[in-house]
Amino acid sequence: MDFEFGPADDAFRTDARAWLGQHMTRDPAGSAGLRAWERELGRAGWIGLGWDTGAYGNRRATLTQQVVWAEEYARAGAPGRLGHIGENLLAPTLIAYGSQAQQDRFLPAVARGEELWCQGYSEPGAGSDLAAVRTAAVRDGDVHRISGQKIWTSLAHEADWCFVLARTEAGSRRHHGLSFLLVPMDQPGRIDVRPIRQMSGTAEFNEVFFDGALASAGHVVGGEGNGWRVAMGLLALERGVSTLVQQIGFAEELARVVRLAAESGAVDDPVLKDRLVRQWAELRIMRFNALRTLAGPGGDPGAPSVAKLLWGGWHQRLGELAMAVRGAGAAAGPYDWSAERPYELDALQRLFLFTRADTIYGGSDEIQRNIIAERVLGLPREPR
Incomplete structure (x- = not known):
C-alpha cells in the first residue's frame, strides 16, 4: 500500500494551516457561533472535499488531501462540527442514490453550511436491529405523512432536516417495505x-416524535421501498477519512492521560505503564487498518464492523485508564459553591462516562461480530 504525502499534499497542508490560522474561532459562542463557523467553512469551500463533484461551491481534494485537512483541523483545535452528518453521510448518499433534482436542492445548502442534518434511524426496540423499525410513512397525494418515534438522534435540536428510515408499505417486515425520506424539522x-440528558451532563442526543410530519414525495431517496439498500449504503460511508479524524482526537486524549500519568508519578506503576503503551500501540494499529481500508478496493462488507469493534473497545479502555491514572481523585473534582452548578465534571471524567456507550451506539459489538461472522466468514445466521 502506498499512502505517502507528496508535494501537492504539502502545499495543500500549508494552505489549510494558513486558512485555519486566519479564520478559526476556537470557542464560538453557543449554537449561533457554531452555525456561523459552518457558513465560514462553506464560503471558503472546505465543506465537501470528499464529494466526487465540485459543482456545489466545494473544493475537490484527493484522498490524501482530505486526510491532510482532517489532520490540520483537529490539530488546530478547531470547533466541533455541526455539519458533519450532512456533509459526510447525507451528501455522499445523495450523490450515490439521489436524483439530480435532490442533489441540486440539498447539496448546495450543505456545501454553504446553511442547512444542518440529523439521522432518523434508531428507535426504541430498533437500535442495533435496524430492520425492526416501526415508524410509518403513509402516502397522501404528493406527500408522505410520518408517524413514529426515533431515539438517540444526534443534534436533532439543531438540525434543519432529518433523513428518516420509515416503513412505507403497510404490513411489510424486516428489510422490505422501507423508504429513505428527507424530512424538514421545522414542523x-x-x-x-x-433532549436526552446523559450521566455526563450533556444532551446532544434526542428523542424525536413524528405526529403526521410531512415529507415531499419527491424527497424519497432511491425510490419507494428501497430504503434498506440506501440506509446500508449510508452506513458504509461512516468509515473512511472520518475514521482518521476520530483517531486524531483519540491521540490527543491519550496524550492528555500520558501527561497526567507523568505529572502524578502514576507512570512509575509498571501495570499502568504497560496499559499506556498498549493504548498507544493499538491506536497505531487502528490507523494502519484505516489507511489499508481507504487504499484498498471498496465494498468490503466487514470493514465498517472491524473499524467499529477496534475503536469502540479502545476508547472505552482509555476512559477506564484515565480514571486508573487519576486514582482516588477520579471520584471527586473541582467545585465552586457560589456557582449555580457548583460541581462540574472535568474532561477526563466526562471521557470516562461517555465511553461507557462506545460499545453500544452505532451498532453494538454483538451486532458487529454477527455481521463479520455472517457476511464475511459465511457462518450460519444467528437463530432468532
Whole structure:
C-alpha cells in the first residue's frame, strides 16, 4: 500500500494551516457561533472535499488531501462540527442514490453550511436491529405523512432536516417495505424533539416524535421501498477519512492521560505503564487498518464492523485508564459553591462516562461480530 504525502499534499497542508490560522474561532459562542463557523467553512469551500463533484461551491481534494485537512483541523483545535452528518453521510448518499433534482436542492445548502442534518434511524426496540423499525410513512397525494418515534438522534435540536428510515408499505417486515425520506424539522405540532440528558451532563442526543410530519414525495431517496439498500449504503460511508479524524482526537486524549500519568508519578506503576503503551500501540494499529481500508478496493462488507469493534473497545479502555491514572481523585473534582452548578465534571471524567456507550451506539459489538461472522466468514445466521 502506498499512502505517502507528496508535494501537492504539502502545499495543500500549508494552505489549510494558513486558512485555519486566519479564520478559526476556537470557542464560538453557543449554537449561533457554531452555525456561523459552518457558513465560514462553506464560503471558503472546505465543506465537501470528499464529494466526487465540485459543482456545489466545494473544493475537490484527493484522498490524501482530505486526510491532510482532517489532520490540520483537529490539530488546530478547531470547533466541533455541526455539519458533519450532512456533509459526510447525507451528501455522499445523495450523490450515490439521489436524483439530480435532490442533489441540486440539498447539496448546495450543505456545501454553504446553511442547512444542518440529523439521522432518523434508531428507535426504541430498533437500535442495533435496524430492520425492526416501526415508524410509518403513509402516502397522501404528493406527500408522505410520518408517524413514529426515533431515539438517540444526534443534534436533532439543531438540525434543519432529518433523513428518516420509515416503513412505507403497510404490513411489510424486516428489510422490505422501507423508504429513505428527507424530512424538514421545522414542523411545529408535527415534530417534537426532546433532549436526552446523559450521566455526563450533556444532551446532544434526542428523542424525536413524528405526529403526521410531512415529507415531499419527491424527497424519497432511491425510490419507494428501497430504503434498506440506501440506509446500508449510508452506513458504509461512516468509515473512511472520518475514521482518521476520530483517531486524531483519540491521540490527543491519550496524550492528555500520558501527561497526567507523568505529572502524578502514576507512570512509575509498571501495570499502568504497560496499559499506556498498549493504548498507544493499538491506536497505531487502528490507523494502519484505516489507511489499508481507504487504499484498498471498496465494498468490503466487514470493514465498517472491524473499524467499529477496534475503536469502540479502545476508547472505552482509555476512559477506564484515565480514571486508573487519576486514582482516588477520579471520584471527586473541582467545585465552586457560589456557582449555580457548583460541581462540574472535568474532561477526563466526562471521557470516562461517555465511553461507557462506545460499545453500544452505532451498532453494538454483538451486532458487529454477527455481521463479520455472517457476511464475511459465511457462518450460519444467528437463530432468532
